[in-house]
Amino acid sequence: MKKAVVLLSGGLDSSTTLAIAKAEGYDTYALTFDYGQRHRIELEAAARVAQSLGVKKHLVIGCNLRGIGGSALTDDIDVPKDISSALTGFHASGMIPVTYVPARNTIFLSFALGWAEALSSADIFIGANAVDYSGYPDCRPEYLKAFETMANLATKASVEGKFRFTIHAPLLRMSKSDIIKTGYALGLDYALTWSCYDPVQTAPAGVSSDRKPAMTGYAPCGRCDSCMFRKKGFEEAGLQDPLEYAV
């Protein structure tokens, strides 16, 4: 079996990407970062998704992006709520939101490259999406191609001619609703995934309802960028989101 390293945040996109890599016949190696996210619910979600999709290994790398700063996702900056431009696309307006983390995908792909080389895997999957996204520059196809070019100059494996690395971004041109339909068709349980940037505590720790087994005591806010894209995606797909939102 050929091996693939798959970046897995535990969100909807990366979880679907993992399901796709598996369906394409790869032995999957899931890579998750504990980078000082405000909410560790993401890490729990990643672990459940990895287990449910039968990865060969799930590696969690700790690295503190809080030291770097510059983002609402790692710093003490408010996550924006109810911003309607989120749904029309910041990239169209040239604005990039405060939830952008400087060089995040570059950092994550670099670790994926290192692990792929150590595993003798030529294939790296990332759930980047250039359609229903928040205008992050490191989700664009030209960026991913430039990373791939760099990767093939960076590594012993490629310089010695053993193999050429490929960055796979199967969701790149899919709408959120198509992503969700694809995941459903592959049997992915979206109840295990988590998208919200700013979860709301709804119950004491240890108490959970039947509808949100993975996210003990928390509900997605329903109002941040990521929740808004997710809700819109499920609506357009004509499917029920298994998560129960705070609003």
Add this chain to the structure above:
Amino acid sequence: MKKAVVLLSGGLDSSTTLAIAKAEGYDTYALTFDYGQRHRIELEAAARVAQSLGVKKHLVIGCNLRGIGGSALTDDIDVPKDISSALTGFHASGMIPVTYVPARNTIFLSFALGWAEALSSADIFIGANAVDYSGYPDCRPEYLKAFETMANLATKASVEGKFRFTIHAPLLRMSKSDIIKTGYALGLDYALTWSCYDPVQTAPAGVSSDRKPAMTGYAPCGRCDSCMFRKKGFEEAGLQDPLEYAV
């Protein structure tokens, strides 16, 4: 003052690079990684060099490359000794040594890019050297150029047209002896730096001689790649290495 992020391992090359960035008039921000190196002496050296050169900030990022594997510098693989080909250059023979860490410079430069963006700094310095080096693919000019291209597609700052990132590698085409002469001319104290991959314990912790103030109780082995390059560099420069070797 313009700002520069400088990758600083505490070794001879990166310390000289920091001295050069300072001499070029930058406010310097030194970035060091605690990545599961076998020897933490490097981290101590980086802290002393950063302080001695008056950096604005010294950020140490913890990230565990041991989980990735694939290198004698992070795994339990023996560091090679007394390999004469080290001095003629592995790259000429097409061999890359086991001290290669998969994607290390890519990972380090990615963090530097994130920090530079958060600091509004357009300039990143790395002590990569393509002459007296050990054949690492991620020290070659074509690699560094590809990283720079990618960096300028990756980031909010570059996409919004605020500035273009430049990867500076001032040592790229310098011999080790020229690097050492340059550092001396800039007043860098090489007694603060550390190069050895495989230090030898020479004295109980807390006891140090006058000649190796930074490296309490340890001496450089004198036989690994990195020591051999350093010794040869000092010899060719006609200067005395302030470190006392075990052999």
